Amino acid sequence: MADEPQVIDQPASKEIIAPGYTFGTVTDQIAAVVLTKKTPPLFWLGSFAVGFGLLLLFLLAVAILMVKGLGIWGLRSPAMWAWDITNFVWWVGIGHAGTLISAILLLLNQQWRNSINRFAEAMTLFAVACAGMFPVLHLGRPWLMYWLFPYPNTMAIEPNFRSPLVWDVFAVSTYATVSLLFWYVGLMPDLATLRDRTTDRFAKFFYGILSMGWRGSAKHWAVYETASLLLAGLATPLVLSVHTVVSFDFTIGIVPGWHSTFFPPYFVAGAIYSGFAMVLALAIPLRSAYNLKGLITDKHLDNAAKVMMATGLIVGYSYILEAFTGWYSGNVYEEAAIWNRMTGMYKYHYWTLVACNVIAPNALWFKKIRSSPVILFIWSIIVLIGMWLERFVIIVASLSQDNLPSSWGRFESTRWDWATYLGTIGLFLFLFFLFIRLLPMISIFEVRTLLPQAKVKEEQPR
């Protein structure tokens, strides 16, 4: 085009996008992953196969669960929920990073979010889907789950609004809805790009329907900008509210070790901590496999690692305060609950989680560690394990040894606990790699705004 502004050689910020990209090459590279007719790379095939295999395991585990009942899990008095609620909290927590990146970092004008928000939001959706499985399956008769909603019915059944578990239903379903809308609205311009680029008739039809007639007119963009800001505003409180309500599941009860006033922010920090670990665990292999190091740069990994460390330190603060207050309270049950965690039946779990969540994140103070993708990948896996153990210890250690020693008992997991948990990891991988294959994993148009060419245009008088 004749009136296209002059291209500046150096991009505005070298760190969040590699030099040399143009509008065309950004679009080409991201769209090619989806539009290629070639067999996807071995990394994709392998991950998809693992995901699909574990998904089959999940279906098997659920089928057996339907036939035989909840007893196939290790649930025995006094621990009447264990892995199921642990997995629920773990998966919901992972979702939080996606919302933080897409909503809060958008409101804070953090441009580095532009190339990681799309797949992080997809991660949120699939993580919430996996999370939703557990409370529903734990109902025993999951086909009656609609009873959880306060709909007018002839049975005179109303959910008990005093129960935080009912709050969960609203918190998580609102979260899933807003996340889906936000993700989909953000996808529309890119879906239109794919529609215009594909040569396949079926794909053209598919992307054409989904892009809802997006033509990229100025009016479309104006409406789009307003909509995404409004959705970001709506999603921001959800980053806090969902895990706050999840923490109420425990704190509103008066079980020692659960009833702690700082659980809401502590759970939120833990959620973002594990979520950023999952973002890193996905981004590091993806950018290698698809040669996206120019778009997801070392700076992105560094920033994500810093957020992970900051939230990890808050989690560490919480463990220290929890232990201190356990003693300071002078309450025999609170003190015993903390003591049991450290020295009781689950002491190995406890000390492993301390190593994973309190000691390990401190390595991220060093730039050397933050700038090595391999170490960061290993670290993110350590964090994910640590955060799973944290929820397990909080939940099961408190239930196994509560106020009444005569009712103490040790929870033992069964192979069906493992099968269901691994099965949801399969569901997650299956959905995520379908997404990688079918939709642009990086937001094309938002990355284009990072280019120096876009910068010049923006500063011209309107």
Next chain:
Amino acid sequence: MMAHTVDFRIPAELLTEMRGWRTKALGIGVIGALLSAIGFFVAGPNQFYRSYLWSYIFIVAISLGPLAWLMLQYVTGGAWGLVIRRACEAAARTLPLTLLMFLPIVIGINNLYPWPHAEIVNADPLLKHKAPYLNVPFFLARAGIYFAGWLFLSWWFNKWSAKEDAEGHDAVHSKMSRMAGPGILFWGFSVTFMAIDWVLSVDPKWFSTMFGLLFIASQGLTAMAFLITLMVLLSKYRPMSEVLTHRHLHDLGKFMLALVMVWAYFSFSQFLIIWAGNLPDEIPWYLTRLNGGWQFVALLLVLGHFVLPFALLLSRDLKRNFKLLASIAVFILVMRFVDLYWLITPSFLKQSFGLSWMDFTVPIGLVGLWLAYFLTQLEKRPLMPVNAPHLEEVLEHGRD
């Protein structure tokens, strides 16, 4: 070194103004302090120390909170950090005065806290249990550690910032950024345990894991409200009139809104969890604060410390309006006093709401003296860092 067009040194006109403010603050401070000293003998030492404690916690927030913002802006960067940096540094340099003002608490420790009294501790197994932590030598040792850390951080950041002014940022900026992370960590832990030591232990039977976080949030809020007020005041004079624009103010206003929300979130979570649990060792603290007239103070906090500022600060236009934002900031500072009063005083006056005339003279005296010292510190350096990285961008950011 990048050339900039604004001279950041304090011009003579502003200097005269600031000296005028300082004289007024000093005068009010001295009058407040004298009246309080008279009150010490008239109304008795107990009332003096009670009024002193919560007023002093406000002084800690207003001198230490800016140190946290100072460290945070080294970690995150951003234009907002550069415009408030000098004010934060000056506030951090008032920490020696804050240490001096701690002395009455040391002297009045027996009047303020139940746990230094051996006969009370021996009669109560719970206090006996806590004695390894709640005892006078350890209390003083901990206070010593907090102040040593705070004074060190204040000294370090002021020293290197002066070096940056003199020699340019390449040499020192990364040094400050590297110290800022551990500094924030120390600040978080020290404020938490400070809150437990100085405030929570007034009622040594009660505990809450949220308490430290509540003070972390409210220190940030107090500091931000104070900094906004100061910035708006300075924006009437050169050089800040040429630097500070509504865009900087908008960023600071967003922080204030966020902290109003965080304060409400922490306070409400703590209340909901304790209220729903209704356990005998937790609920009395709230029963005291929701009966005998205190419930109206609590309601005032809900409305004045959350609903009103929250609703107003949502507006983008308001956050860009110097006068309005400053009025809300001042209002929030008043609410901070009310909140501290509500947190601390009911532990002394178990039965019903009460207010002494010393609850006005002591805070006025302390704030007046502190402000006078703060202004002395503020005039010592140019109002903007001269050689900071991205200085030109910051000035540009403001120009739209």
